[in-house]
Structures are given as structure tokens and as C-alpha cells.
Amino acid sequence: MVNHGMVLSALGAVTDPELHYDIVTLNMVRNIAIQGGEVTVDVALTVAGCPLHQRIEQDVTQAVEKLPGVSSVQVRLDVMNDEERRNAFARAFQKSQGQKASAPEAQRPPGREGNLWSPMLGESSETVVLGIASGKGGVGKSTVTANLAVALERLGFRVGVMDMDIYGYSQGRMLGAHGQARANQEQKIIPWNAQGVHVVSMGMFVPDNQAVVWRGPMLGKMMQQFFTDVAWPELDYLLIDLPPGTGDVALDVAQRLPKASLVIVTTPQVVAREVAMRTADVAQRAQQRVLGIIENMSYIPMGGGERMEVFGRGGGEELSKQLDVPLLGQIPLESSVREGGDRGTPVLLSAPDSEAAITFLQVAQKIHAAAHA
Ligand SMILES: Nc1ncnc2c1ncn2[C@@H]1O[C@H](COP(=O)(O)OP(=O)(O)OP(=O)(O)O)[C@@H](O)[C@H]1O
Numbered sequence: 001m002v003n004h005g006m007v008l009s010a011l012g013a014v015t016d017p018e019l020h021y022d023i024v025t026l027n028m029v030r031n032i033a034i035q036g037g038e039v040t041v042d043v044a045l046t047v048a049g050c051p052l053h054q055r056i057e058q059d060v061t062q063a064v065e066k067l068p069g070v071s072s073v074q075v076r077l078d079v080m081n082d083e084e085r086r087n088a089f090a091r092a093f094q095k096s097q098g099q100k101a102s103a104p105e106a107q108r109p110p111g112r113e114g115n116l117w118s119p120m121l122g123e124s125s126e127t128v129v130l131g132i133a134s135g136k137g138g139v140g141k142s143t144v145t146a147n148l149a150v151a152l153e154r155l156g157f158r159v160g161v162m163d164m165d166i167y168g169y170s171q172g173r174m175l176g177a178h179g180q181a182r183a184n185q186e187q188k189i190i191p192w193n194a195q196g197v198h199v200v201s202m203g204m205f206v207p208d209n210q211a212v213v214w215r216g217p218m219l220g221k222m223m224q225q226f227f228t229d230v231a232w233p234e235l236d237y238l239l240i241d242l243p244p245g246t247g248d249v250a251l252d253v254a255q256r257l258p259k260a261s262l263v264i265v266t267t268p269q270v271v272a273r274e275v276a277m278r279t280a281d282v283a284q285r286a287q288q289r290v291l292g293i294i295e296n297m298s299y300i301p302m303g304g305g306e307r308m309e310v311f312g313r314g315g316g317e318e319l320s321k322q323l324d325v326p327l328l329g330q331i332p333l334e335s336s337v338r339e340g341g342d343r344g345t346p347v348l349l350s351a352p353d354s355e356a357a358i359t360f361l362q363v364a365q366k367i368h369a370a371a372h373a
């Protein structure tokens, strides 16, 4: 008699003609029903009107009808929902990383094999991955990243920072980490440890703050390495400092890390809010979750609760309404924030009683709540 396991393993030999992985790995097999010798297989296609559906139907039929005890095979096709599709692509991508990693490559030392894709970045891991994005440059993404990292660490979490701003890297300076990259025995990059936070940045590879002059392919390669060749310890949070702009990098991150959510930083200014909106729009089209908004440089505390609103007001709140996501906090503009960043001691450590430091801690708590809601 044919059983479920036999059908499933037969289906493991059927590949999706477009994604080039078997339909079991891709979670395309929704259900298998067996009645006597009659087998019904429900297959979910990645896209509606998939031009190759006939081929899949035929391959599934052929694979299953060969099994002993099978008298008929019925294949019912359906289409994946968004989440199933995201999962399928993530699995295909992870698998491709694994294959690339185990392929012999001249520059890699012998004996280095296995899946280089850090399991922490996979969808089933518990690590919360947050991209810190803005749109407009200079609104404080990197400052927010460094301080949130320290704040989360203070709250008792294990925190990593990936500085994805390859040209404008700044996390080394902001968190007070320096020194050239070191590799472990498996040739994986050992992150810097600064203020209790694990950090990987382009600054590890560039001596004396030189400019990075790579273009496209090298840039892509570097980013790839940050995803695959870093010996990350177990982390509760991985914060990714994104370069300014609505562009490729955020999308690339979305594609590689489907589980990453975005935190969008804006100033109260209308222009900043508008550009941030575009970033959010791109994120949502890539089906990336926006966890919330942080408004930075919201006001200068003047003492006695008085505030000077240098950049206007309302940008963060309006953006949060537009996107229907929480406003996680309003960080004041204080010289201690800039000084902390310049000195490599984030304000949370250098001036823990400042309004900015207290707000960063509150934001970190809200992020934790939102990420686990
Ligand atoms: N709340 C704040 N109070 C005072 N200074 C701040 C504050 N936030 C950021 N800054 C300062 O503003 C400048 C820009 O901040 P930062 O580099 O974090 O922005 P960014 O968005 O990462 O910029 P880029 O788009 O270039 O990556 C820095 O000098 C930083 O110290």
C-alpha cells in the first residue's frame, strides 16, 4: 500500500522549473490525500497563471503514479498566498547560499563547507532583525542605530549591528570600535565587540578611514559577505544601519532577509517625512513590515519642560498615521548626542540622565514590545 511518506519522497524529486528547487523544499505541496490507491496532491503554484503549470502537473503525476499500489493520481493546482510565496523564495535563496558555499572555490581555504548562511538570519530563528531606514540622509539613522543597540543591550538583550552603509560607514566611530577585521578558524569575520554590542562594518576592512572606491559588483560582494561570512554569536536583536535613500540596499535586505522589519527615522520636517514615506512605500511593495517610526531631532530641551522646535513639528506623528504604525518616540536634539557619537560613547552611556538617553531607552522598550506583539 502506498502511504503519505512514499508520496512525499516521490514529490521531492519534482522540481519547480522556474525556481529550480524541488516542490517539497519550496513548500508547494499543500496536501496529500490517499484513499486506497487513489492519490490526490494539492500543489500551490508560486504565481497565478504560472506558465509552467502543465509541466508541474505532469511531473507530479508521473512521479506519484510510479509508486507501488497507486491506481490514479489527481493533481489540484492552486496559487500561493503572499506569505507562502515569501517563504518559498526565502527557502530557494537559502538553499542557493548553501550550494554556493559548498561549491569549490579557489579563494576559499580547503575544508570550508556547509551552509554559510547564518542560521540566525533564517526565518525560523528567534532573532529580531530590524533595518533602520530613512530616505533623507543625515536624519540620524546611524546615531539611532548605535543608541538603540546600546539601549537594547542595557535591557539585557544580545545585540548585533550590521553597518550596511558601505561607503558612509560610521558604526565603528559611533560605538567606539576599531581595528582591522579578524577571521576565525573557519575564515568567518569576527565582529567587533564594542560597548557589549557585536558590530560588523566596512570600517573593519578599510585602513585609516580611507574612502571606499568599489562599485556595483564589489559592493554587492561585500554585502553578501556581511550576510554569509560573519561569525555572529547568538543574538536577540540584529540592527542594520542602512544607507540613505529609498534605493537598492533596503530592497536587497528585504529580499535576503524576508523576516527583517524596518524602523523608519525621520525629522519633524515635512520634506523628511515625505521622503521617508517613499522609503516606506518601497518597503511595503517589497512586503516588508514597518515596525514603527522614530522622530529624531524633534526639539531642543530648553529646561523647565520648554522645547524649541527647530525643525518644525508633527513629521513623525503624521508619518505614523499615514502608515498606520506606532510612533516609537521623539528624540530631542542635544549636543550630548552628537558628542557621544563622535567620541564613540553613545549618549546612553556618556550622559545616561539626559532626555535623549532616557527617550532611547523608552524607544528600545517599545521596539521590544512591537517586535513581539
Ligand atoms: N538627536 C540628535 N541630537 C544631536 N545631534 C544628532 C542627533 N541625531 C543625530 N545627530 C547628529 O547629526 C549628524 C547626522 O547623524 P547620523 O550620521 O546618525 O545620520 P544618518 O541618517 O545616519 O546620516 P547618513 O544619511 O549620512 O547615513 C551626526 O553628526 C550626529 O551626531
Ligand SMILES: [Mg+2]
Binding pocket: 141, 142, 143, 165, 168, 170, 241, 242, 243
Ligand atoms: Mg548613517
